[in-house]
Amino acid sequence: SSDIENVESSDEKEDYTEWIMAFDIGSEKFRMIPVPPVPKSEQDEYFSFNEFSLSVVDGCLAIIRQTDRKVKMWIFRDHSKENETSITSTSSEKDWTRLSIKFPSELTIKLRRSVIYVHSVSGMDQIILETYRNVYGHGNRNVKAAIFFNYDRKKKTLRKLEINGITSIPEVCRAECSTSIESLLSVGKKL
Structure with a gap:
């Protein structure tokens, strides 16, 4: 027992x-x-x-x-x-x-098990989604390509972003997405 x-x-x-x-x-x-x-x-x-x-x-x-x-x-x-x-x-x-x-069903298979990074566009109703998917490069080497999506929170629409006509960026190019904030802390003026 x-x-x-x-x-x-x-x-x-x-x-x-x-x-x-x-x-x-x-x-x-x-x-x-x-x-x-x-x-x-x-x-x-x-x-x-x-x-x-x-x-x-x-x-x-x-x-x-x-x-x-x-x-x-x-x-x-x-x-x-x-x-x-x-x-x-x-x-x-x-x-x-x-x-x-x-995500649309045609993207679901491509993005399976991919990590998705979320970036907010400050002061706007936009969210940038960053992910990487496997593509085959030279000599059948497995290369990761960066893909970016824009989600409009007001319109509830998702669209793939093209950067200067490039639909995906090889990871070896070090694509990076970030948002900028003028200050981490708003300091009030004291007289």
């Missing part, structure tokens, strides 16, 4: 909340932000926010999950920013905006 018992019941699992530890450079304070709820239909038995990545979209925290067919994103609009004394955020489900970018 064994004295080991399963400590985690199904009730306890539903009450479990995952958190993001955030540090505000301006106020020099830590706080906890609860991750957004994910419908049970999208979770399997191994589902965890460890499978997600963090990014910044429009100056807001974003959680990103990639599948073969789409990129799912939750963007955090901090409505409780004025409450700077609290270590635990009072954020709710309303603070998270969910976005799903679905």
